[in-house]
Amino acid sequence: MAVKFAQHDLSLLGISHQLPNANINNEALLNALSQKCGRLTARKAKTIAKRLGIEGRHLVRDLSTPTSSTSPSSIELSQQVLTQTLVNANLDIEALDYLLSHTCTPHTQVPPNAAWLADAMAFHGPYLELRQACTGFANGLQIASAFCAVNQQPVSIVGVETGSVYFDMDNDFIDTEQLVNYVQMGDGAAAVVLGPQDEQAAKISDIYLGQIGHQKPPGFYLDGGANDVGTKQMARFHHNTQAVREQGSQLFELGWQALQSRGYQLDDFTYILPHQANGHIDVLMAKALGISPERVINDAKHLGNLGSAAIWVSLSRLIHSGRLKAGDKVAVLGAEATKYLYGGFVYHHV
Known part of the structure; x- marks a missing residue:
């Protein structure tokens, strides 16, 4: 791992x-x-x-x-x-x-x-x-x-x-x-x-990526590849909701551990930005970390899960909202249920 x-x-x-x-x-x-x-x-x-x-x-x-x-x-x-x-x-x-x-x-x-x-x-x-x-x-x-x-x-x-x-x-x-x-x-x-890197500009640091998907069936996948074209059916997404429930929270835990390994603590961050998997993400993440839900970004409630665009959309919305002050840090905790990847970074606002 x-x-x-x-x-x-x-x-x-x-x-x-x-x-x-x-x-x-x-x-x-x-x-x-x-x-x-x-x-x-x-x-x-x-x-x-x-x-x-x-x-x-x-x-x-x-x-x-x-x-x-x-x-x-x-x-x-x-x-x-x-x-x-x-x-x-x-x-x-x-x-x-x-x-x-x-x-x-x-x-x-x-x-x-x-x-x-x-x-x-x-x-x-x-x-x-x-x-x-x-x-x-x-x-x-x-x-x-x-x-x-x-x-x-x-x-x-x-x-x-x-x-x-x-x-x-x-x-x-x-x-x-x-x-x-x-x-x-x-x-x-x-x-x-x-x-x-430029000390005068906003910074993305501590960029990390890991996976725990070895020999695990996908929690989420889109068919329509060479393995499926013979069925002559419309391509479709598949959700293994039980597997995602069992594995999903671990991906966030591993992401947070990755940032902790770099010396970060919760008090270092103004906001936590997790992957926008569902509309309860702020309450669930806050409970897991022992912080106020107001410190956890929840855009999924009104935008849904944007998949590959989710983290960038939420970071853009946060930056352009005017809520960040110079020196604020945001912990980004990405998670992907396809084959159980986790990745993220620290955003430093100027």
């Missing part, structure tokens, strides 16, 4: 987020389901939503039809958010040494989102994409840490999810796993521009 720390800190030069369309509350979400699949299915979904504590989300799909294309697409969302982030960083796209992205709901399997985004942004440099869910940000930071230290140039990371289209409002498609996906997940994107 060794944890990997990146050797070099990073400067955060810019960050922004983008949420598609208007927020959809549970009433609207469940009414759409009831019209297509009946009141019994909608009642089951309502029970799951209450248990998860999710009350709203932004979606790229059209709820008036059983299946839907993305609008906006993941590339359009990514272009919007990266454009704004470059403005925040006062940089042009040509200044980037590398374009990194991460998602588990890509625009196409190949080329990757990063390629489509490079086209949209007229970026002629190299790009790389990680096919990863909720800790894609942590792997992206491991790569960015090395690139920035060696090349002394800024890089960008874009995280995006548009997973709402992986749901068919048809009772032949729907089971409990699919209802979890329907009510829990949201869509969105966020981007950061990072540079080599």
